Amino acid sequence: MHASTTSQHALTQPRLPGEVKEVGYESMTVTKVPDWYGMIAWDALLNGMATGLFMAAAVSELAAPAVFKPVAKVAYPVALVLLLVDLTMLVFDLGDPLRFHHMLRVFKPYSPMSVGTWCLTIFSLPLTAAAGLSVLALLGFDFEWARILAVIAALPFGFGSAAYKGVLLSTNAQPGWKDARWLGGYLTNSALLMGCGELLVLSAVMGNTQATDILRTAFIVLLLLNLIPLGLLFANLQLAHARLYTPAQQWRVGLLLFATGVLIPLSLTLLSGGLVFIFVAIIFLLLASWSIRFVYIKIPHTSPLALRSG
Amino acid sequence: MASREKELSKLTQTSDPPGGQLAQVAERLIYPFLHGEPPKPQTPTGFYTDTTVCIGCKACEVACKQWNQLPSDGFEWSGNSYDNTTELSASTWRHVKFIEQFADLPSGNGVSLNTTPGESILNRWLMMSDHCKHCLAAPCNQACPTGAIIHNEFENVYIQADICNGCSCCVAACPFGVITRSDMGGHSHKCTLCYDRQRDGLEPACAKACPTQSIHFGPIDEIRENARKRVEELHRRGVPQAYLYGDAASETYSEMHSFYLLVDRPSVYGLPDEPFNPWLHMMGDYARSIVGGLAAIVALFIALFLLRP
Numbered sequence: 001m002h003a004s005t006t007s008q009h010a011l012t013q014p015r016l017p018g019e020v021k022e023v024g025y026e027s028m029t030v031t032k033v034p035d036w037y038g039m040i041a042w043d044a045l046l047n048g049m050a051t052g053l054f055m056a057a058a059v060s061e062l063a064a065p066a067v068f069k070p071v072a073k074v075a076y077p078v079a080l081v082l083l084l085v086d087l088t089m090l091v092f093d094l095g096d097p098l099r100f101h102h103m104l105r106v107f108k109p110y111s112p113m114s115v116g117t118w119c120l121t122i123f124s125l126p127l128t129a130a131a132g133l134s135v136l137a138l139l140g141f142d143f144e145w146a147r148i149l150a151v152i153a154a155l156p157f158g159f160g161s162a163a164y165k166g167v168l169l170s171t172n173a174q175p176g177w178k179d180a181r182w183l184g185g186y187l188t189n190s191a192l193l194m195g196c197g198e199l200l201v202l203s204a205v206m207g208n209t210q211a212t213d214i215l216r217t218a219f220i221v222l223l224l225l226n227l228i229p230l231g232l233l234f235a236n237l238q239l240a241h242a243r244l245y246t247p248a249q250q251w252r253v254g255l256l257l258f259a260t261g262v263l264i265p266l267s268l269t270l271l272s273g274g275l276v277f278i279f280v281a282i283i284f285l286l287l288a289s290w291s292i293r294f295v296y297i298k299i300p301h302t303s304p305l306a307l308r309s310g
Numbered sequence: 311m312a313s314r315e316k317e318l319s320k321l322t323q324t325s326d327p328p329g330g331q332l333a334q335v336a337e338r339l340i341y342p343f344l345h346g347e348p349p350k351p352q353t354p355t356g357f358y359t360d361t362t363v364c365i366g367c368k369a370c371e372v373a374c375k376q377w378n379q380l381p382s383d384g385f386e387w388s389g390n391s392y393d394n395t396t397e398l399s400a401s402t403w404r405h406v407k408f409i410e411q412f413a414d415l416p417s418g419n420g421v422s423l424n425t426t427p428g429e430s431i432l433n434r435w436l437m438m439s440d441h442c443k444h445c446l447a448a449p450c451n452q453a454c455p456t457g458a459i460i461h462n463e464f465e466n467v468y469i470q471a472d473i474c475n476g477c478s479c480c481v482a483a484c485p486f487g488v489i490t491r492s493d494m495g496g497h498s499h500k501c502t503l504c505y506d507r508q509r510d511g512l513e514p515a516c517a518k519a520c521p522t523q524s525i526h527f528g529p530i531d532e533i534r535e536n537a538r539k540r541v542e543e544l545h546r547r548g549v550p551q552a553y554l555y556g557d558a559a560s561e562t563y564s565e566m567h568s569f570y571l572l573v574d575r576p577s578v579y580g581l582p583d584e585p586f587n588p589w590l591h592m593m594g595d596y597a598r599s600i601v602g603g604l605a606a607i608v609a610l611f612i613a614l615f616l617l618r619p
Binding site: 023024025026028029030031032033034035036055056059060063064066067068094095096097098099100101102103105106108110111112113114117159162163164166167168170171172173174177178181182183184185186187188189191192193196210213214217218221222225226228229 | 338339342343345390391407409410449452454455458474475476478479481482483484485486487488489490491492495496498577578579581582586588589591592594595598599601602605606607609610613614615617618
């Protein structure tokens with residue numbers, strides 16, 4: 001039995017599984033893949049949906065309170081529900097969920113997970129207050145100043161909760177992930193885009209035509225703006241994708257994601273401001289957003305070189 | 311440790327606090343927040359593994375399993391030389407690697423994998439006992455959000471098993487693929503550099519068991535000095551390719567408290583040729599994340615401001 005006789009670095013010239021019996025260590029991936037699967041893709045989506053909806057509602061309410069106050073009062077409780085589902089997923093993704101509170105025994109600014117945990121924890125408090133006060137306001141007990149104060153207090157931590165996720169998934173040694181310099185930029189930008197879309201749906205459902213018209217335009221602007229970090233992220237991942245997929249597969253998936261995440265939502269939103277059009281457009285956007293996150297999470301798992309890592 | 315943890319967790323301990331379920335829940339909630347007095351710093355220690363004298367006996371693997379009460383991983387023929395351990399994991403903290411480099415290529419042209427054209431074929435076995443590198447700036451430690459991973463008083467990277475909650479950030483962060491999360495208990499485990507033995511003034515079990523002194527343990531400055539002398543000696547004795555891996559910091563990675571004497575490229579041994587600390591990208595990644603979010607907020611704000619009635 002002999003060592004492989006061609007000089008080959010693990011991350012540059014992978015062999016396909018089953019092509020050659022693995023001997024030696026050169027063609028093996030050195031790193032181990034963490035047990036982060038589909039639940040993390042859902043977590044990344046829900047994190048963006050919750051923080052994005054809150055931030056979009058807060059910015060809208062603060063910029064034009066006369067128009068957006070009613071829809072913002074509904075948006076905050078919805079954002080809280082989304083956040084609670086997301087936090088539940090985060091807890092159950094731990095190896096020992098009963099130790100989730102151990103995250104709060106220290107604060108480590110150079111650990112993105114620690115920063116994220118603290119941001120999410122602090123964010124959840126004023127968000128709960130804003131959501132509770134919004135519900136009270138809808139029931140006729142309006143504490144306007146307290147609600148606005150809670151919204152302003154939640155804003156920086158909501159932003160932090162959205163911003164940490166991409167850094168967590170790019171600051172590591174995993175093949176592909178470690179090259180994704182623009183993942184954080186894309187995810188944070190995408191959170192605002194999804195949030196604006198959700199707010200648009202809520203305003204359409206509530207029949208707030210003035211808010212719907214303004215948010216439609218804002219949504220189109222954000223949709224186009226999001227193409228910049230998405231393009232930069234794809235450029236970062238070019239090498240990783242080339243390792244995993246054929247050029248034809250890359251084109252097919254890229255076009256599918258572009259059509260689902262950009263062309264269809266853009267066309268539908270431009271076509272009409274009706275509830276059905278808006279709803280379908282946002283569904284397509286969320287579908288594409290989930291797919292992008294899922295494809296990203298899959299990278300080290302699907303690497304032909306990561307087979308031994310399990 | 312994983313199996314012992316499972317067994318012991320079911321037993322009533324004499325140190326268990328009295329009381330019912332409520333008291334136990336309270337204890338469980340409060341316990342991780344009680345920070346004890348940190349021990350006084352000791353002389354930093356580490357491993358120096360001289361792969362040129364390793365004979366692949368796996369005594370280090372056995373001693374490690376035995377001392378740390380690690381469970382068996384079962385047995386499967388890997389087809390990769392004598393390496394049926396295959397990798398480091400939560401229950402395997404020592405892994406002896408076997409690399410066979412022989413010149414019976416079909417073409418018989420005398421060019422082998424790990425030699426440059428013109429270099430003679432060595433016809434040799436390479437063996438190496440792999441383990442945690444105990445990096446000075448350890449990515450696993452930087453990633454850990456619970457504070458479970460620490461540098462102990464000997465400057466060794468140590469996972470506090472009673473604090474770890476199995477988030478797997480350390481698994482993702484380690485560029486050497488050392489740490490994994492155990493299926494039993496759901497916590498991360500790796501080489502402790504026999505912390506318990508060190509506290510009692512003993513050397514780690516693997517170093518004690520090594521019959522050829524391939525595994526050296528001691529004060530880090532001392533073993534580093536010895537390792538450099540050994541490299542010079544090997545150069546004098548006609549092994550010019552001998553060098554140390556991880557004994558000193560590079561531009562992209564800190565020094566390691568477990569370093570190796572190698573005679574071929576690191577990737578031949580399953581080590582990264584140029585280890586990179588992912589944290590060198592962190593500030594830039596945060597900046598891009600903030601820019602991406604702020605751009606969207608500003609765009610949204612401008613759109614709302616311009617379009618409002």
